[in-house]
Amino acid sequence: DQQVKQNSPSLSVQEGRISILNCDYTNSMFDYFLWYKKYPAEGPTFLISISSIKDKNEDGRFTVFLNKSAKHLSLHIVPSQPGDSAVYFCAARLNNNDMRFGAGTRLTVKP
Amino acid sequence: DAGVTQSPTHLIKTRGQQVTLRCSPKSGHDTVSWYQQALGQGPQFIFQYYEEEERQRGNFPDRFSGHQFPNYSSELNVNALLLGDSALYLCASSFGGTDQPQHFGDGTRLSIL
Numbered sequence: 001d002q003q004v005k006q007n008s009p010s011l012s013v014q015e016g017r018i019s020i021l022n023c024d025y026t027n028s029m030f031d032y033f034l035w036y037k038k039y040p041a042e043g044p045t046f047l048i049s050i051s052s053i054k055d056k057n058e059d060g061r062f063t064v065f066l067n068k069s070a071k072h073l074s075l076h077i078v079p080s081q082p083g084d085s086a087v088y089f090c091a092a093r094l095n096n097n098d099m100r101f102g103a104g105t106r107l108t109v110k111p
Numbered sequence: 112d113a114g115v116t117q118s119p120t121h122l123i124k125t126r127g128q129q130v131t132l133r134c135s136p137k138s139g140h141d142t143v144s145w146y147q148q149a150l151g152q153g154p155q156f157i158f159q160y161y162e163e164e165e166r167q168r169g170n171f172p173d174r175f176s177g178h179q180f181p182n183y184s185s186e187l188n189v190n191a192l193l194l195g196d197s198a199l200y201l202c203a204s205s206f207g208g209t210d211q212p213q214h215f216g217d218g219t220r221l222s223i224l
Contacts, residue, residue, distance in 0.1 A: 004153070034212055043115070043201055043215030044154070089153050098167050099144070099213065101153030 003027045004092050006102035014110055019077040021105050023090030026071060030092035030100075035064060035075045038087045038104070047088075048075070080109045113138060115204050115216035123222045124192050132187040132219045136204030142166075143185040144213060145177060146201040154201055160185050161207050189221075197223045 005024045013019045021035075031052045036044035050057040050064045050073075057064050063076045073092075077084055090102040116135045124130050136143050142161045146154035156169035160179035179185045183204075189196055199220050203213035 006153075036215075041217065043203075043217045046212040046214065049212055091153075095167070098156050098159070098169065099154075100156065101146075103151065103153045 002103075003030075004090055004100045004102040006088075006090055006105050008105050009103070010106040010108070012108045012110065013080050015082055016079045019075075019080045019084065019107055019109065021075040021077075021088050021090070021107065023073040023075075023102055024071060025073065025092050025100075027092070027094065027100075028068075028071070030094055032093040033064070033066060033073050034091045034093070034099075035062075036089045036091060036101075037084075038089060044089055077107075080107075082109050082111050085109050115140075115202055115214050117200075117202050117216035117219050119219060120217070121220045121222075123224060125224050126192055126194060128192050129188065129190045130192060130221060132189075132200050132202075132221070133184070134187070134202030134204075134216060135184045136202075137214045140204035140206050140214070141183050142205045142207040143179060143183065144203045144205070145185070145187045146203065147171070148199040148201055148218070150198075157187070192223050194223050197221060 034049040035047040037047050038044045048062045065074045087104045089104045091099045118133045144159040145157040148154045158168040159166050163179045174190045176188045199218045201218045203215045205213045
């Protein structure tokens with residue numbers, strides 16, 4: 001029962017351009033959404049989050065958009081940098097105790 | 112300020128054996144969650160411990176059990192290991208009752224032969 005889906009396993013963009021990572025969910029009870037970044041041999045690192053009562057949250061180069069009616073979440077990175085190359089996981093929280101993760105999208109930013 | 116630490120980093124076991132993985136939460140955190148990440152997948156929630164009790168559990172069999180100690184550190188135990196238990200096991204800590212995100216350790220890579 002995969003309640004959080006990242007349908008693109010990989011994404012490649014040119015340095016300086018925008019990266020858009022997408023995530024879809026099925027459970028309307030999720031109250032909080034997060035993006036994590038993961039480098040090889042390291043644990044996921046928190047990047048940015050958004051409450052279900054908001055539709056946008058911005059932190060520097062990173063912006064997360066939430067469309068509740070479409071049950072869709074996206075992460076925008078602009079401008080993209082080579083150091084952003086990593087696997088990005090979308091996560092949704094249920095009742096403050098249980099987080100569900102997508103399968104991840106591997107982002108490659110080319111110089 | 113130490114982050115989440117997990118031990119060991121790698122472990123090799125055979126089918127039927129039992130294993131214990133350990134986690135020390137980030138300083139100031141009192142809640143520990145465990146996740147299993149299979150190759151090519153996202154982390155799957157196993158369970159969460161708070162105040163030394165299991166507060167929430169994902170869809171994992173009873174072979175998976177855990178414990179939280181008074182100093183908030185935690186152990187994950189897996190009995191009767193199966194080949195399918197081969198995965199990266201991640202521990203995450205947080206401060207209960209807040210919206211602060213979970214912080215992850217680097218994980219324990221468990222291989223079952």
